[in-house]
Amino acid sequence: MTRTRPRSPFRTTALGGTAVLAAAALTACSGGAGPAKADGKDTAPDTRITVNLSGKQARAGEPVKVTLTEGELRQVTVTDSKGGTLAGKVSADGRTWTSTRKAAPGTAYTVVARSATGGTAEAGFATAAAGKVNKLTLAPGKNTTVGIAHPLSIVFDHPVKNKAEVEKHLKVTTSNGTVGSWGWMEDWSGKDRVDWRPEQYWKPGTKVTLDAQLNGVDSGGDGGWFVRDYTTKVTIGRNQVVKVDLDSHRLTLLRDGREVRDVPMSGGTPGGDKASWRGRTVLMSKEGTINMRSETVGLGDAYDKMVDYSMRLTWSGMYAHAAPWNARYMGNANRSSGCIGMDTPDARWVYEQVQVGDPFEVEGGDAKGTQALNNGYGDWNLSWADWQAKSALR
Structure with a gap:
């Protein structure tokens, strides 16, 4: 069994608005990812990464990008202060990882990157709080059974200028592959509204899930930011x-x-x-x-x-x-x-x-x-x- 040397403190410097961090590589007790000398000291190189967001007032609404200065990335984990994670993908050359979701306003994030040689680096940043928050009302309500004509309907508290961007984050899945489309309108209340309906009435028994993955999406104009996701499940009742x-x-x-x-x-x-x-x-x-x-x-x-x-x-x-x-x-x-x-x-x-x-x-x-x-x-x-x-x- 080789002896693991305690991790040395991270070194952080500013470089063009990004955070540059280095951490000594870690070696496991057995099956270690990096080579070790006979005296127990590891020889894996330091892992250095840059993160496009840094500080305590980082810009929200941007994907998180982690770049490895040398070598290839094996894994990147971005965790928010509530325990949620941002999924992402490593580029073909193994140098850059980009989150598929955007950083939300008023949220602290921790970035942990691991290289192919076993090196580990961490970074932390927090986004600026939203000046204005947009919320919404969903219909039908959660876990309800409705008739064959009820659309999925969302009414927003504030105007939505970035309609296409918002619509991209509204995911509808069904138990039988029902095809449908979103349609925007002004609600009777005067607020922005978007409904989802199939071409024909729903088939009885269809299980429907709406996953509004809006956390970190900007409404545009004076509409404000969305600061949470919304989910509702609906069952279509008798014909x-x-x-x-x-x-x-x-x-x-x-x-x-x-x-x-x-x-x-x-x-x-x-x-x-x-x-x-x-x-x-x-x-x-x-x-x-x-x-x-x-x-x-x-x-x-x-x-x-x-x-x-x-x-x-x-x-x-x-x-x-x-x-x-x-x-x-x-x-x-x-x-x-x-x-x-x-x-x-x-x-x-x-x-x-x-x-x-x-x-x-x-x-x-x-x-x-x-x-x-x-x-x-x-x-x-x-x-x-x-x-x-x-x-x-x-």
Whole structure:
């Protein structure tokens, strides 16, 4: 067994803004990576590296580059202060290692490099804190089961100017190789939003993972930095489609392509702001009993009611719900203030059957137009080609 000489202190000097470090090579008790003399002193040369980031206020948003002055790199480990690591690759000539992720703001990093001859060198640096932090809201939520039409949707707290750079860091994987595309828009709230949807509705049972690897990405402009990653997992539930025909005044629930039940309904009064939207919309939420007031949707003081079995379809206030006060019009006329109204027993049944993410396909002449892209989830009202064109990477 050879005796290991204790590591000598590192020597650090400034060289063009990079850190240059040297450390004596280490020799293991057995199977050592470097040759040793009979007196126990190792003869492996010092390992010297340069790191492109140094000091306590290094620039964030840059990949970490480690260069060996002589010889070949065997391994480089870059660890942050929270125990995370930056993966990377060694160049073909073995001289340089570059991280695949970028250094995040306000983070301390430790670099450990090992050469092919067994030498080891360490470096440390910290990045400047972000002047502004961007955050986001994901939908659907974590570990949820949703219907076949629910897109993956991200709304950002601050504007995103570097849309292509952000989109490159949004990774979607599925259990069955589903192909889809991101599409950017302005959310109903006025914030930047990006959704991911397949060409057709999801297949039931699909397992979906969104890994937003945004830590260290700059939003651009005045949007600020992302300082963490986000992950959500979603399962696609049963195959259900709700068809709403404004002309025949009927609502039909289909499951696996087969009709389960058909109920009479009354849509929005045609010819003005009270008409319903047509198009392929998505059930956003099941809200139970809520207070609906006409002032909130720009219809003056027309109504102020507690409404049961409320199912939100748009941000602008279009719901499917119980409307017993409108019973005389169910199945024969559209006389609501824009919503899809049903008798209470029918509304209760529909409410119990549908799942968030189910498509509501509304058609008929008694409509005021097609639901806007950002008014809820209007993604499916675009053709596949038009949807793909909304990606920042096209």
